[in-house]
Amino acid sequence: xxxxxxxxxxxxxxxxxxxxxxxxxxxxxxxxxxxxxxxxxxxxxxxxxxxxxxxxxxxxxxxxxxxxxxxxxxxxxxxxxxxxxxxxxxx
Numbered sequence: 723x724x725x726x727x728x729x730x731x732x733x734x735x736x737x738x739x740x741x742x743x744x745x746x747x748x749x750x751x752x753x754x755x756x757x758x759x760x761x762x763x764x765x766x767x768x769x770x771x772x773x774x775x776x777x778x779x780x781x782x783x784x785x786x787x788x789x790x791x792x793x794x795x796x797x798x799x800x801x802x803x804x805x806x807x808x809x810x811x812x813x
Contacts, residue, residue: 729744729745729746729773730744730745730753731743731767731768731769731776732744732745732753732767733764733765733766733767733778733779734764734765735763736753736755739755739758740758740759740762740763740764741755741756741757741758741759741764742755742756742757742758742764742767742776742778742794742798743755743756744756756794756797756798757794757798757801759780762780762781762782762783763780763783764779764780764781765778765779765781766778766779767779769796773796774795774796775793775794775796776793776794776795776796777791777792777793778791778793778794779792780792788805789805790803790805791803791804791805792804
């Protein structure tokens with residue numbers, strides 16, 4: 723049993739779409755997509771202490787490549803990778 727009391731952040735695949743999702747209210751049953759990528763999936767999403775930013779791990783489809791940490795605004799905007807890009811790290 724999970725009790726949702728407000729905004730919940732999800733990182734994963736919903737309806738075959740990998741992304742970062744949120745539930746806004748306790749009675750929400752369908753998450754809202756904040757950001758998706760066709761470069762891989764997402765894990766380990768977390769809010770900043772003031773809940774204005776989100777950090778998430780971007781996992782490449784090719785597991786031989788390095789994961790990246792991405793930060794974004796709470797609405798999914800202003801995304802940037804703060805660790806080495808998994809595409810460039812193998813050059």
